[in-house]
Amino acid sequence: MLLWGPVEAQRARNFVLHDTTSQAPHNWFNLDPETDRIPGVSTERAYRELLSGKTPTEVIVAVIDSGIDVEHEDLQGRIWVNPGEIAGNGLDDDGNGYVDDVHGWNFIGGPNGEHVDFDTYEVTRLYKVLHAKYEGKTVAQADNKHEFALYQKVKEEFEAEREQWESQAVAFRPFYEQYAAARSQLQAALGKEEITLQDLEQFDPQTDELKLARGIVGFAYTNDLDDAQIEEFHSYITRFLDYNLNPNFDPRHIVGDDYSNKQERFYGNGLVEGPDAEHGTHVAGIIAARRDNALGMAGIAAPVKIMVLRAVPNGDERDKDIANAIRYAVDNGARIINMSFGKAYSPDKALVDEAVRYAAAKGVLLVHAAGNDSKNIDQGDNFPTKRFLGSKKSAENWLEVGASAWGSGTTFVGDFSNYGRKTVDVFAPGVDLYSTVPGSEYRSMSGTSMAAPVVSGVAALLMAYYPELSASQVKDILKQSAVRYTKGRVNLPGEEPESKRGQTRFKKLSNTGGVVNAYYALQLAQKQSKRQ
Template sequence: MKKVIIIFVSACFIGCSAVRFVGNPITVVSNNSKSNDLFSDELKEQWSLLDIKKDSVPGMSVIRAKNELISDQKSNTVTVAIIDSGVDIEHPYLSSHIWINEDEIPNNKIDDDKNGYVDDIHGWNFLGDSNKENMEYVRLLKKSNPKDSMYNVYNDEILKVVNQTNQTIMRIEELSKLLSVSDSIVSLITGKDNYTLEDLDEIQTAPENEQVLMAIDFIKEAKTRNWNAEGFESAINYYKSRLEYHVNVDFDGRKVVGDDPDDINDIDYGDSNVIGLDKDDARHGTHVSGIVVSIADNVKIMPIRCVPDGDEYDKDVALAIRYAVDNGADIINFSFGKSYSPHPDWVNSAMEYASENDVLIVNAAGNDAKDIDSDSHKSYPSDNNSGVEFIDNLITVGASTFNYTENQIANFSNYGVKNVDVFAPGFQVYSSIPNGEFAYLNGTSMASPNAAGVAAVLRSYYPKLSASTIKKIIINSGVMMHHSINKPRTEDVIGPKAISKSGKTVNLYNALLLASLTKNGK
């Protein structure tokens, strides 16, 4: 134990502070994690909050930290800006946690606080009535001359995505038909429309009845993977929408906004509707917000809508960051990203502005199962500019699962020993969605707010800690991942330190122990 504490100490310049917690940091443990089929619904809903030692689940030890370390401690309110697709601020789980601009009078059509945004009571909507958008490489192609060197690169990207999307639609349609046929066979044999896995196991059939055996096997797999007709239909609609909007060169999603997205000084656009025209379009941002609230009790969510269904604009992101900083955000969550950035200098300058004002940024690594250290798989935004980490207030987070095994990293998560700092729960994460509902979602988009929630707790109980120190604490206090990791969507098995800077997953219990020893906010 002494060695572990010494490692913690050397990482963040330890000294004495007003509140010093006593506890043993969680370190590498043997493989005793629960498998998915051992989860109760309640346990699965909160797996990201659980503890590897007490619950046998590699969550972030949030419940344990609250019970054992901070239950009797006073906290300060922390504001987390959610730069996203919009937030359902009327959701019962979120409504009491929504940031209010006290200097603005609602609905009087006057910029009372003179911050440049009229009636921004709860945040700002840089998309106005827009929602669907092109991918960035489509927008770049439309601006390019066919003789330009990058024109064919953009065009090839479009053709590749169109081909892959059409193939995916065909595959899902095949699975949907197979599910329908298999369901009919099993329903006929069992005499039940709603049958269980136990019912399937009890079916007696001759080995030569291949069609029945195939139907049973497929239904078992479908139940294991949570496949259903509604899910297939939703997936098909998503991919068709991708063809109609994301990679359609004839579509212009920005026209309704009315600004020039290539003019950073053209800032008179958008509105104060942080939900958007349709609550369902705020699903992503609502889920992200709920994750933060599930971890940090004394938190306010500042919704900033600038991420469409497609790629976000650099201008919107840059202005959203500055809005968050100027209006008092302590932490900004980025659950978005893209492969091309026509104006990275605008975003980089805004992130530097956040750094100068001691605002922490938590950034999703992306869901392409790629090494984002590679020049061929760049991800924006990034704190890496031409190989140099130009700010110290940004954490990039990959997605982990509830398996403390070789499969601890989600098979979709990006990774990189230079550009991914740490991992956090991003698989089957349960949180709020619009209209008072809840759902499981996957993605580094879920991992990022899990880390942001931990950061919010740290800033709530240790307000003197700087953004850069919070970053160091989160990285250095994490729990080392399984000793061998399956590299996403490859046959390679590697060590945890070959997958990110730290090789660790975020852990609130450890982070609070380390924070309690940190001196003078440094």
């Protein structure tokens, strides 16, 4: 049994939760641990018991991500429209430096309407630069000993990962080619596009070639490998080897900026969807999908407008783009910035830190996903980070978010989620969240990328109904009102559950030991508002 209660309370409330281990309950992240017996963030209960009859003010939430399908049926009326811009006239009507930024801005787009889709990992970019300077040298020959040590670390990581995917390719690509040829032969022989295992069992091949084809395709099917899975793995291999881990690949010419000029701000285009908006659209739906249209799913915060900032490719985002996206959001009225991305290295962290300080000075809350590496990030970074470079100080306007699951078992924490008693502030639902994807469709996805927008949505509720609250006050309220997991043990991400280190107490995974909760946060906000 799990014991739950708001962190600020002196006594934890006892809630008996449903132990659902197979399939996520519908709308679970919006449900309540007491009334529904599901450890969501109590959105529905908050609207029903605390917000009925109250009038909110609109809150702009900037989503820095891969792009968003602004035409999605469940996001209609929820996408920010720049009031000072006239769409499609090719002019910077509001004088903010960005032409036709109607819904936000694409910092990885080009002046001719092109887009960066794939990009390298930061470790690949560092490897390329440092390899040219230090390969073949000893530490005694290095001008910069710190940089030389960084190269040794980067080289080991890059070459190990590249070798892993090259080995996968050597093993998989011959099978992939054989499978594709065999499937094509069977399609022609059977006269149908979609082939089932039953088709193969009933088929009587008359040639050795068709017998071999049936054997190859049958082997895949009986091992639960379908066409989509085989194609997906092939695309992964291609992506990693040709793009993410390829030092010779550089798509930055598409953007057309001077990348060495870190202070350059006005580049990109206004086409905010981009070529692959699945991730960003899913994030946007969690925050703001309509609650009044009986379609698909319900987001957390009804009185919200989503500002779309495309800066994250299929690969690692670049610090220059993230810094500029933060500044754009702040300058154009966002009160919350959702950042569901991260990487292992940040060569221009000082640039991002400067933007974070700028957001803090303007009262903007930053919500960041802790990452999906099953690691303790007290002992390793997932950039961007709230701690400033070369300082013990951290951003006061920052929330770091881990991912929780549903039910009362040891699998309460997402097995992929990063954690950290010092670094991670709160957890939020991040396993099997059903939300919007491009083309007015929906699907379930998991990750701290999904947990962060849950927190952004709850923060937006507080700001909408208590607009006098500052970003730092909202942060404190969310932490103080988080619901504690006070009894029992959970699986420690990255460890075998049966091992000595395999389980821990949930309270040790973040500095609050709690899961964000809209109901308790709104109650606390009301108390604080009366005191002001």
